Amino acid sequence: MRYHLTLRRLNIKRLLCGTALALALGGSVLPVAAKPTNAGDWSALQPDRDQVIASLNVVELLKRHHYSKPPLDDARSQKIYEGYLKLLDPSRSYFTAADIAEFDKWRTQFDDFLKAGNLEPGFAIYKRHLVRLTERLDYTLGLLDKGVESIDFTLDEDLLVDREEAPWAKDRAELDELWRKRVKDEVLRLKIAGKEPKAIQELLTKRYKNQLARLKQTRTEDVFQAYINAFSQTYDPHTNYLSPDNAENFDINMSLSLEGIGAVLQSDNENVKVVRLVPAGPAEKSKQIAPADKIVGVAQGNDEMVDVIGWRLDEVVKLIRGPKGSKVRLEIIPASNAPNDQTSKVVTITREAVKLEEQAAKKSVLKLAHDGRDYKLGIIEIPAFYLDFKAYRAGDPEYKSTTRDVKKLLGELQKEKVDGIVIDLRNNGGGSLQEATELTGLFIEQGPTVLVRNSDGRVDVLADENPGAYYSGPMAVLVNRLSASASEIFAGAMQDYHRALILGGQTFGKGTVQSIQPLNHGELKLTLAKFYRVSGQSTQHQGVLPDIAYPSVVDTQQIGESALPEAMPWDSINPAIRTDSDPFKPFLVELQKRHEKRTATHPDFVFTRDRLSLSQTLMNETTVSLNETKRRAQQAAIEAKQLALENARREAKGEELLSKLKDDDEEDALLTAADKPTPEEDAYLAESGHILLDYLVLQPQVAKH
CATH class of the missing domain: 3.90.226.10 (2-enoyl-CoA Hydratase; Chain A, domain 1)
Structure with a gap:
């Protein structure tokens, strides 16, 4: 064996820091305690001198010290622009084609704006996003005011759910039609999951009112952070800006392992998704949370469950964190569910620090x-x-x-x-x-x-x-x-x-x-x-x-x-x-x-292969039916396939067959049995x-x- 590079003693502390940071997978940051704007007064959102200087510092640091040192040029500008639009409107459900046509004049200029410390275009796009989002929330609440029982689920309609590459809506009327179908889809999902019309009405109304209330609390720092991260993350997904208050909470936000649940989370459009579990952490020990599960609700102890769909990752993190020894309840939609299956379960976790001996x-x-x-x-x-x-x-x-x-x-x-x-x-x-x-x-x-x-x-x-x-x-x-x-x-x-x-x-x-x-x-x-x-x-x-x-x-x-x-x-x-x-x-x-x-x-092995194959097939479906009869039939067919896969495994192993999926008693029995399997x-x-x-x-x- 022959060495080809000179061996050097490295600064282990420096590299340990890098390795620890490497565990932050798509992490966001905690909200700052800045003064909010007046409700709907987006004109008050203007970059300040400190933010301008910080943006110039970020430009210089990326130029001099980023591993790849890619140039900040017109090509980078287009990436910044497209990344910013995707960050603000990932499903192309807020901006209109006219908005995009207006923004397009800046497509190749963001490099020049950033080099000059000009943050106005980034702020202008964000403020337009706030206007459009407010319009959508108001429209949605107006639909809900008519009552979910009035929705006709016998019509043969479809909704395009994979809208990442969809064309931008021509006008407000086209957005209205899209959001009418989105509301119909949400109601149908919850209806099939077993919720009564009154409960659905209350849940969705509360969800959108809460989103509207939080929207009105948008701060200048929120805009600056979003824009600078759209810029920095064109270099790689782990390069990002931390606001002053966010930086103080950085280590906790990385893994939530200190006085938390021990899970690494990331945003997934309007949801928060579990990426991985910290070994021996509270979430991992619960045996009821898995990677790719979605967190849709958070409650403190016995308090009322807070619906967190549409919340920013940092806001959800803040709710999940809490004092050691306290309990947090999470409403989870398991990754094993069919794509349109909104059936959820509630998991109670006691917050604690991960003990070294348990790892x-x-x-x-x-x-x-x-x-x-x-x-x-x-x-x-x-x-x-x-x-x-x-x-x-x-x-x-x-x-x-x-x-x-x-x-x-x-x-x-x-x-x-x-x-x-x-x-x-x-x-x-x-x-x-x-x-x-x-x-x-x-x-x-x-x-x-x-x-x-x-x-x-x-x-x-x-x-x-x-x-x-x-x-x-x-x-x-x-x-x-x-x-x-x-x-x-x-x-x-x-x-x-x-x-x-x-x-x-x-x-x-x-x-x-x-x-x-x-x-x-x-x-x-x-x-x-x-x-x-x-x-x-x-x-x-x-x-x-x-x-x-x-x-x-x-x-x-x-x-x-x-x-x-x-x-x-x-x-x-x-x-x-x-x-x-x-x-x-x-x-x-x-x-x-x-x-x-x-x-x-x-x-x-057969079960794992077949389950993954089924999951990938379902994930490739880009539209869903809004006809209740068709939707229930599709859901039943998917559940029948999942049940057949599970029972095929059980039969081959000589275990008792299941009559249906998601039986709580059977799940608890399975969890207990799976606690300590032998090698x-x-x-x-x-x-x-x-x-x-x-x-x-x-x-x-x-x-x-």
Whole structure:
């Protein structure tokens, strides 16, 4: 093995900061306590001197320090313009074609405006948006005043729901027709979900009145933040502006793990969507919230549920946060629902800080019969890459860290004479970069672990400088789409050193490093570096591709770096090492064949593949019927398919069949049963064990441990 780059000692603290920031997936910021405008008096919204200076600072910082350093020119101006329109009107339901024709004169001028500190065009577009949104809310409330019982659901009408590329409405009359259908669709969704007309009337009226009331509280800082973020996020989705008050709350907003629920959230048009759950956090422990679920209501303790559809992400975050030990109730529409199924459930969560010991690595033993023999495999589940900084800095010899805990578990498993090890990194969103490097060092002789390329082109190398591997036996690493950041660094190193088979799903693809740059007014979170594997491949966008892929439990088109707009591309640089020939490569075709044969009829694998296929088919439908009979028939057909998939799995496993979906008692029973599945009951874990054993059988001369 030969090194191709100079090893340098890096500022670990700086990179740890970058890694922590990397976990903010589409995060927004908390609202400022500025003085609101008078109701509807949008003329009072004018940029102030501090905001003008801050905008000029952002222009200069992006020009000098952003990793990519793309030019601020006419092409960038068009991206800013299109991104701003998409931010303000993602479903093209507010602006008219006349509005767009008026704005189009600025299409190639935003670069010049920003360089000159001219914020007026950005403010003008936002204020027009406020006017149009007010008109739509007033119109909608007028429709609701007529009563939802008067709506005729026997007409054969359709609504285009995917309006991202729809033409802009010609005039106000066309917008009225669109919103008449939107209201009809909302009423029909709630009606099919089982709500009575009176409850629907009250819910929607309250929803739109609340939106109108909040609209009238719009502040200058809201406009400035939206416009500057439309600009900064044309560089990449993790570069964004934080207002002064928002910057103070930045760390809490990142993961909601401090006095929160332990979930990373992002905006999804008018909804708030769960991106991932913090391991051992309150939401994850509830077993009732999953990635891609939508939060439609929030309540404090036993208070009345607050409908949050149409709210900004920052407003929803503010409601969810609260004192440690207090309870928050969330109304959730599960991602597993059919697209038009508004059936929701309420989850009660006690807010608490995530305890380090609950995120600690855990071991178990997987016992498998394989090719006529009994085997034991050690399983080490790593929920996060953690390090007790306080104890570490205080010199406490018993400080907890991922590497120390895994080393201890490896020793215990070797005493149990296991035949190999599976490292389970599913849903591990990352954490300490230092721990990713040190954990890699347990499994390699010595050498680089990750490369960091800065905006000036300099490549720094983090390395394991301790000679000798603690564990050199057979190993597999199990990952999925929610394995991110530090997990990708470790899995990538194991793949590049040919140290382990990588199994599961394509990882998240978050391979950039951010830093906070102070401004005269607020702060800029700026992407200034990129991670690369020791093979020279970036972890950005593409993530780590497994040697053998499993069906994904989440749609990679909805979750992951590649699902974010303006995500930086995958690329490669010169490798840091040259390894010996890949010992796995000659066997991958045969391993794949055996895997496919085993899982072709495996109930859990079949179910996951079929459910994802059904979900993707439904997501591709761009229109919905507004005829109640047709809609109910479509909904029944979808639920029948979902029930058939679930019962096919249950029948194959010898379990009791369900008569219907979403039976609360049955769901609770399933949750209880799924609390602590054995390794053998975890289909993906068991299959990973079989693949590793296949390799051992095919390669009997593999190094003994």
